[in-house]
Amino acid sequence: MNRVGTFAAAASGLVLLTACQPAATSSAQAQADTDPHVVAATDIAAGRYIVLVGGCNDCHTPAYAQTGGAQPPESEWLKGSIEGFTGPWGTSYAKNLRLTVAGMTEDQWVETLATGTGLPPMPWPSVKAMSDADKRAVYRYIKSLPGDAGEVAPAALPPGVAPSGPSVKMG
Ligand code: HEC
Structure with missing residues (x-):
């Protein structure tokens, strides 16, 4: 698969994953990812x-x-x-x-x-x-x-x- 194809596959996987998550979890997760950490x-x-x-x-x-x-x-x-x-x-x-x-x-x-x-x-x-x-x-x-x-x-x-x-x- 070329790079564009790989990206498209990864992106659609992400959309699916996000769709399955309750809103509260994904925003808490987003905050955990952006907070400074080692x-x-x-x-x-x-x-x-x-x-x-x-x-x-x-x-x-x-x-x-x-x-x-x-x-x-x-x-x-x-x-x-x-x-x-x-x-x-x-x-x-x-x-x-x-x-x-x-x-x-x-x-x-x-x-x-x-x-x-x-x-x-x-x-x-x-x-x-x-x-x-x-x-x-x-x-x-x-x-x-x-x-x-x-x-x-x-x-x-x-x-x-x-x-x-x-x-x-x-x-
Ligand atoms: C200057 C001394 C000192 C340093 C440095 C220190 N501690 Fe403590 N720690 C204490 C003392 C004294 C207590 C008991 C406090 C009490 O009795 O209320 C304590 C209690 C704790 C407790 C509560 C434990 C329990 O079972 O109730 C935790 C959790 C803790 N320390 C984690 C840490 C972590 C993680 C670090 C490093 C980032 C750290 N400590 C650095 C002195 C220190």
Whole structure:
């Protein structure tokens, strides 16, 4: 088939496909395609890149920031931290994101990042600003991580309660 023929066949396939989609889905899809998002060989590779440049390991992987990212192997990434962050909000702990993704669907993850109202210093405004495609890529990447899922991070403490373990004082 020549180029024009190929294009015509592809275009008619597109028309058919579009005709089968409900209007709401195609406009949501169109928006997802035009929102800025990371392009990589796979969604998982895109998610890995976003986690790396987004600094998620700095808090969610023990010893990552302190060692310049050199020490912890990927099998240890994003397992959460027992080192707290103490400020006017009390003490928060970077959660084990492997357990978080294990306990929610991809859509729930997108919703969590879009509406995130948790404690500092989690950079909620930054993850809110991520496009849906990037949020989904991060979910898929975390799901793909090698190694066991690790332990649940300690529960947050209210203001005035002294943490029993290590904690960084903020603000
Ligand atoms: C400066 C430290 C810090 C950085 C950087 C950080 N986080 Fe967090 N994150 C936290 C803390 C602390 C919490 C717990 C907040 C709370 O208890 O409400 C948290 C909680 C979360 C939660 C909620 C998990 C749950 O089970 O409720 C998600 C999801 C999350 N982080 C994703 C990310 C992603 C994705 C990145 C990278 C783009 C990131 N975080 C970077 C500190 C951080």
